[in-house]
Amino acid sequence: MTDFAPALRHLTASDKGLARVIKAVGNCELESRHRGSVFQYLARSIVYQQLSGKAAATIHGRLADLFPRRRIEADKLLDLPSSSLRAAGLSRSKSLALEDLAKRDVAGMLPGRIQLKSMTDEEIIARLTEVRGVGEWTVQMLLIFYLGRPDVLPIRDLGVLKGYQKMRRLRDLPSSVRLERAGARWRPFRSVATWYLWRCLEVDLPRR
Structure with a gap:
């Protein structure tokens, strides 16, 4: 993906919590890291x-x-x-x-x-x-x-789970099942949502 505008519009409209994260983190810098085979x-x-x-x-x-x-x-x-x-x-x-x-x-x-x-x-x-x-x-x-697929959600990734926990202000780490269900609203841009959940751990989130 190179144009993140459609993804950001969709994610912001579909999830208020993720909208707060996107606002706090700023521009999406998700990009391919490898050019080899x-x-x-x-x-x-x-x-x-x-x-x-x-x-x-x-x-x-x-x-x-x-x-x-x-x-x-x-x-x-x-x-x-x-x-x-x-x-x-x-x-x-x-x-x-x-x-x-x-x-x-x-x-x-x-x-x-x-x-x-x-x-x-x-x-x-x-x-x-x-x-x-x-x-x-x-x-x-x-x-x-590597492939730049737009709709991937690694539900067992600890960083993603912690990011979701912080975004939702949960006391306990969510289960992979809960994250998968929550991520249904982020389709077809779950890769971008994943990137923002990772970055969520690096910023302070506004209360509202």
Whole structure:
């Protein structure tokens, strides 16, 4: 998405709480963060799992250093000894996940960006979660930040849940089911709503 005006009009009109968040946060700056291949996006996602941004960036940088022009490629990854992956700081589980991802890419089993564009969100989630170490949340982030899909709501994302809790002034963290039901009114712009719920945690909200 590049023109957020229709999304902001819809979200502001459909949810007063979200309208307050939008006013407090300001312009939507949701944009794609990755220009490489699907393989490279998922490889980076696997490396970054359960790590702080700084630690993950360091390990990802070490991994990239093992490749010509620092471009991580599936066939070359499969040629690397496991000791090289360990030396880069990758755990055994992440090394195995990267190996499975690379094998699928080399075998032509991993859809590329063009193929993904012809698939529904649900089809993409089902297809990519077949890869070892790739879960629903990882694919939802791909849908938002790699493909720019407009209507994705990661209902198990802690930041989104906390943002909704703050927006609604709830005592307890809401359930994923409650968030999913509440998000029905945000369709077909739930990705933009998601971005604002993340940003909600960084601002002070007006009482009214």
